[in-house]
Amino acid sequence: MSAAGQAGAGDRPATAPAAAPPDDLMSALRALPSRYPQARGALLPILTRLQEWRGHLTPADMRLAGELVGVAAADVFSVVTFYTMYRQRPVGRFPLGVCRNIACWVNGSEQLVATVRETLGIGPGETTPDGLFSLEEVECLGSCGSAPCLEIDSCYFEQQSPVSVKALLARLKAGAGDAAATLAAAHADAAAELRRARDGRP
């Protein structure tokens, strides 16, 4: 996958809350409204880009997004609270999302949550003290045919088991220094592994 121009988990500023978006991000954001017949159409893409960069959205981010599309901050806040992918609080470098819906649940998603709990000591809604991992239960990811699925920043790890999740967590922890690269590499390997498992079948 070529994640052209998309900031990943590792590119977040260390001093998140105070930082303002860098110039290149700002010019990318300013270019978005003209893609739509009405500037407001760019609101979600702008919020998404801001969150990809910072990891969550601050009140200043929401004000900025509002200014860029000509909408009051209160209106932006009402939009942000509607969508589950927008976060208003920092999460871990690797925000784990385990699907809890039907196909994943039938295939053992609760064991994945239990594995994370045993390995990292966190449950849904919690973040590890070192700020590396957080956990959330999410709804159907469209990965029901390769259940159970765990996602990290929208990178899918499919057909997972307690064993594979343990290995994944260890690998991410070891490579946390360069979170984005570690995540991308782990994701590529998981996709290849899934392909191998599937190609072998009749």
Place this chain on the structure above:
Amino acid sequence: MENYLSTEFRRATPLFLEEARAKGRYRTAQRVFETLTPEQVVDEVKNSGLRGRGGAWFPTGIKWSFMPKEPLKGPSYLVINADEGEPGTFKDRQIMEKDPHLLLEGILIGSFAIRAETAFLYIRGEYKLAHDTLAQAIAELEAAGILGDAAFGTKRKMRIVLHRGAGAYICGEETALLNSLEGRRGEPRPKPPFPAVWGAFGRPTSVNNVETLANVPAILEKGAAWYKSAGTAQAPGHLLFGVSGAVERPGCFELPLGTTARELVERWAGGVKGGRRMKAFIPGGASTGFLPPDRLDVPMDPESLRKEGTMLGTGGIIVIPEGVEIVDAARVFSRFFRHETCGQCSPCREGSAWSDQVVGRFQRGEGRTEDFVLLDAIMRGSKQRTICVFPEAFAGPLGSAVKHFKDDLMAVSARRAAADAGSGAAAHGTASHG
């Protein structure tokens, strides 16, 4: 009929433009742009009998014929619904991740048919890989001059705007999707006006599902008669059926409409996992509810499933094995719908929460026979009393659990009550969230 939707699904990497053109992609779109009129395209699609794959099964050609035909004062839009969020559904993702140009060619032809020069492709936020794949494929088309000010060298302008959602099942409902595309909360709009009159940014709009549009190039290439040679009389063509849950080989299978659930589960998906017995199956995504295994021979098409009191929905079969209790599976759904209601209509907001509480009671061993009356009242009190059909969706699993598994629900509740009384503990493990 040979497969025409899933030919590239087993690839490791997406089929990009050079290889796609070598396989004949865009020849049909080019012929459409160069030699046909929009009316001719709409007529061919009408004659083919193609019906929308997003779940409502509305005839696509008829939907397109509602769009303005005279050049009006402003633009018309095509909006592609790639929000795929119905639990048990994962077909649109396969198309976008493996064969982006199949969808994009369908978008070009669909835009031509409704005289739209801009298409907005609304893709759910979690589908980042599909988004990045499509972004690359669209850039290829721009570089090749297929998109731009002179599409295929004709006088038509054509552009495709990729738009990511941000996590909300309701945004799959077409008018909620339009609000979300406009940068608002994803709340469905009252209809009328329908999108063909007042759609995206106040302009006439046709909203079509990804798989629907992926059918279009083959129809224009091979003709309506060819298309009608597969499937049923009222629902022709192939469908990307999903089979997930407790089966040996879950996956996405391209087969004619009207294929039985038994053939899908037993032949294509290898049967119930571990040789277990089947407790129930869900024919077409969460909102279609549970059916007992004695209905496995029902053909998977909209009309046959309607006769069973359910729907084909998205064609995503989910298998629930023996050993999993219906009440626990129903709770997964009631919790989901409670979480996903947009909350603007009180019957839906309250009804989804109340029904989740009632299912929770059964799950904890506190079910009472009068709760069935209550559930029925909640469903009747919310259906057809709201802006969109979300209550019909949450009533699917609820109503079917009561209809087909009433005794089972009572028995499990009684058993858990007895176990609680015996042990004094309240641990049932599975999916109990208060």
